Amino acid sequence: MANQETNWILKLIDEITAPAKEVTASVKSMELAVESVDKEVIKLGNDSEKAFKKSNDSLKVLAYQAGAEAINNLGQPLLDGAQGAYAYDASLKELSAITGVVGADLDLIGSNARKSAVDLGGNAADSVKSYTLLLSKLAPEIAENPKALDMMGTSIGLLGETMKGDLVGATNAASSAMNQFGVDLTDPVAAAETMDVMLNQMVSSAKVGSQEVDQVAAALDQSGAKAKAANVSFAETNAALQVLGKYGKEGAEGGVALRNVLSILGKEEFLPKEVREQLQ
Numbered sequence: 001m002a003n004q005e006t007n008w009i010l011k012l013i014d015e016i017t018a019p020a021k022e023v024t025a026s027v028k029s030m031e032l033a034v035e036s037v038d039k040e041v042i043k044l045g046n047d048s049e050k051a052f053k054k055s056n057d058s059l060k061v062l063a064y065q066a067g068a069e070a071i072n073n074l075g076q077p078l079l080d081g082a083q084g085a086y087a088y089d090a091s092l093k094e095l096s097a098i099t100g101v102v103g104a105d106l107d108l109i110g111s112n113a114r115k116s117a118v119d120l121g122g123n124a125a126d127s128v129k130s131y132t133l134l135l136s137k138l139a140p141e142i143a144e145n146p147k148a149l150d151m152m153g154t155s156i157g158l159l160g161e162t163m164k165g166d167l168v169g170a171t172n173a174a175s176s177a178m179n180q181f182g183v184d185l186t187d188p189v190a191a192a193e194t195m196d197v198m199l200n201q202m203v204s205s206a207k208v209g210s211q212e213v214d215q216v217a218a219a220l221d222q223s224g225a226k227a228k229a230a231n232v233s234f235a236e237t238n239a240a241l242q243v244l245g246k247y248g249k250e251g252a253e254g255g256v257a258l259r260n261v262l263s264i265l266g267k268e269e270f271l272p273k274e275v276r277e278q279l280q
Helices: 002-074 081-099 103-120 124-137 140-144 146-161 167-180 188-208 213-229 234-246 251-266 273-279
Strands: none
Touching: 081 103, 081 124, 081 140, 103 124, 103 140, 103 146, 124 140, 124 146, 124 167, 140 146, 140 188, 146 167, 146 188, 167 188, 167 213, 188 213, 188 234, 213 234, 213 251, 234 251
16 A cells, blocks of 8 residues: 555656656756857857948938938928928918919928928928018019029028027018118029128128127118118128127117218218318
8 A cells, every 4th residue: 555655656746747857958958059049149249240330330321311311301390290380381371372472383492491491400481481571571573483582591591590590580681681772683593692692791790790680680771771872882881880889879779870970971062171072
């Protein structure tokens, strides 16, 4: 009876432990396999480290290029979400309503606005609004020449960068300069080139003078036309306004002061003889 119990117990133990032995054997087998794979991976890593790095760098370049392409092709509004896309669409419709531009020309203006937003920062909707403001202040017909409008938009965008991203202020400054000095708009591309020169002069005078661009623009509103009539160049007018600003005549006040001086100088018959001789 004891032998039967012993045999039965041994058999039971054997049946219970057999699966465990199989598992143990499997684990050991797996450990050997893992060690083998690990050695191969280490060897592969040592042999291919440069290749992996090169591949990784290439993937980064591809990802960057793909991202840039997506921005250019799909447009900045996509990055801004639904609200940005809506604002962009609304601004284009407003521009179209003011100028009458539709179809491919409107699409090109929108594409230029997106590119400008990517290159100079900001968003496409603000760029289109800047175009619309400029066209309403100068001439809506400029929109019929997308190249000229893009040139003007770029000049204004660069000016805006010097004004802490204030595109509206930059657009107002540009339109003030163009209108007060009566720039001919019949050739939009030539007008755009003139605008670029004028805005560069405004920025240059602001850098060395005491008045900021928006203050100069306010002064030009008061004095530009008079300076133009007196054959005073745009650069000389900017210089005069900066000198006036240095002595406390800033913004519109400086413009009024310059206009008054030019008005007095223009009335030669009321000036003393020696003054007229000096002016000559």
